[in-house]
Amino acid sequence: MSLIQELKSRYPVHGFEQDPVSGVIKFTHNDMEITDPFVTDCARFECLPTMEYHITMDDARRIFEHNLPLEATYGPGPQA
Secondary structure (H helix, E strand, O other), X not given: OOHHHHHHHHOHHHOOEEOOOOOOEEEEEOOEEEOOOOXXXXXXXXXXXXXXXXXXXXXXXXXXXXXXXXXXXXXXXXXO
């Protein structure tokens, strides 16, 4: 099972998606697209994904590590 499939299965209310062009994994929180789960939805503060988004630290790390090289190629997500 791919990472995006695992996340969709584990967190159905988060609305996980994968951008078809860049491959960046994102989800919606407070009407904001989140591509870095270690940053608040306003993109001004660091946060604990377990408290802010109710996802595990392991899943947050996997999302971050997946997106990091893609954002370096395609630019930061909408929260930057």
